[in-house]
Amino acid sequence: MAKLTFENSMKQLEQIVQELESGDLPLEKAIKKFEEGIRLTKFCSEKLDETEKRITMLLRDQEGNISEKPFITDDEE
Numbered sequence: 001m002a003k004l005t006f007e008n009s010m011k012q013l014e015q016i017v018q019e020l021e022s023g024d025l026p027l028e029k030a031i032k033k034f035e036e037g038i039r040l041t042k043f044c045s046e047k048l049d050e051t052e053k054r055i056t057m058l059l060r061d062q063e064g065n066i067s068e069k070p071f072i073t074d075d076e077e
Contacts (some may be wrong), residue, residue, distance in 0.1 A: 006048075013044070
């Protein structure tokens with residue numbers, strides 16, 4: 001079984017949404033897919049929360065103050 005990563009989870013979620021939106025799944029299979037989607041959504045949400053905490057720690061200065069700077073992509077420069 002492949003390691004569960006944020007990226008893999010997002011791909012699986014996209015596939016589940018497509019399958020559910022198609023309306024071709026029997027009810028029982030649709031419920032199982034929905035439950036799997038909920039599990040993956042929770043996993044992704046937890047990963048995003050962890051990442052936000054790590055970034056906050058990296059932005060803290062020596063006095064413990066957090067500085068917020070806007071994220072600018074290469075396209076915006």
